[in-house]
Amino acid sequence: MKQVIEPVGESLDDYEIFSRLAFLFGVYDEYTGGKTMMEHLRHSYENSDGTDDFDTFWKNGITFLQTPEAADAYVRHADFYADPKKHPLHTPSGKIELYSSTIASFDIADCPPVPKWLPPFEWLGNAKEGQVQVLSPHPWMRLHSQMANADINSYESVDGRQIVMINKDDAKKRGVKDGDVVEVYNERGTTLCGAKISADCMPGVIYIHEGAWLQLDDKGRCNSGSINMLTSSQPCSGLSQATSANTCLAYFKKCTDVESANKAYEPPKVVPSTNSVDIWSLQLGKRLKAVGGGKKQTQSKGEELFYGSCTLCHAAPHPADYTIGQWEGITKSMFPKAGLSAADQKLVLEFLEKNAKK
Incomplete structure (x- = not known):
């Protein structure tokens, strides 16, 4: 992404932050490779599927090869479609593979070598009485957990807690009304959310946006509405090891024993010290000296x-x-x-x- 404004105050871009950290740990040259951010971008682009030279790309954005048959349409891998032998894909066969002999050789029970529907380990098909499926869509007003403590978050919260969207019939069965604090729970954990009743929600499914910050009450429940209390760490498959966030069952009910308001976004209490602090005597300082400490870090x-x-x-x-x-x-x-x-x-x-x- 191109820079929009000059840095505000003392803010730095990610590359500058990590470069400075690398300097503290004595691996600045290894981390940067002697390249600026733009030089890294150029290197990355030149090893990608982009069809333009980097300067044209940086000026105009990405374009893809056009097929003679569809001059007004852009098609990815158009050169492969035009001549598969001359322009093979990055697969063992060079072709589009519906069956992967490589994946077949791994013999992974939950990852067949051909696209196939497999029952999720938790879904409505194996739900117990009273359970609903919990989906965790991306919030529209923040980037994952970033901005969860900003004013805009009030559009998607009830009294400071992350909302849970519930089908009107499911809510009626459990005596839950719009604006109630709802306790959503399973064997992994419990989270407290603010109810938002909607006729648009599918029956048997509730929706909790991911990204709410965590604050545990005395009972070990998240008082902020964090979906992470409910989701499983079981991967999608033994090959991908990817998250299975939407494969989640839980129960919900009206919460009648809320302990306090949500404190997840309250800043920590700062206790001023009258004593000078030697950072090098603290754990961080010891770690910096141990890792950086004048010793050249080597990589194979x-x-x-x-x-x-x-x-x-x-x-x-x-x-x-x-x-x-x-x-x-x-x-x-x-x-x-x-x-x-x-x-x-x-x-x-x-x-x-x-x-x-x-």
Whole structure:
């Protein structure tokens, strides 16, 4: 994204923040690679599927190749459709794969090699009496949890708590009225929300926007309406390990024992100190000295390539997040986009295998 305004006050962009942190830890050169932010953007774009040169892209935005048959339409991978042999895709066969022999070789029970519907581990199809499915859509007035403490959040809260949208018939059955505090609970946890009754909500389904901050009351319930109290950490599949946020069942009822107003967005109490503080004697200072402390941090070539070329599009996962078998599947599409040679790919896989989940 292009810069819109000059930085306000002492605010810094993410790259500058992490560069300064890297300097504190003695890895500034390794982190920046001697590149400015624009040089990193240029490098990333030149290793992407973009069809323009970087300067044209930066001026005009992204364009895709056009097909002769549809001059007024833009089609991704149009060169592949025009000549699949000359312009293969980044798949083992070079083609669009409906069946993946690579995934089949992993023999993962919950991830078949062909697209197939599998019953979720929690859904209305296996709900118990009184349970509803909990969906956690993205809020329109904030970015995940950012801005949850801002004034605009009042549009989607009841007395400071995150709203829960409920079908009118489901609410009537449980004696819940618009504006009531509702207790939503399952075996994982409990959260308190403000009821918003709507005829537009599907029966048997409630909606709690993700991103509310956490504040536990004396009973261990979130007094702010955080959906994270209810959702499961079970992954979508053994291959993707992705979140399964909308695969969630819970009960709800009118809450009759609210302990206090929501305190999640109240700033912490600041106790002024009359004594001078030596930061280097604190845990943070000890950690900085231990990690940075004049010692040059070294990386293997494979680690350098992994963090410098393979993980530019998204936040880098830790190598131990996946087994080497999973990494072999992930890197099938990662390596071509990173533009790595066969020799470099081997180095990255050696680094991943050494540090992967056993």
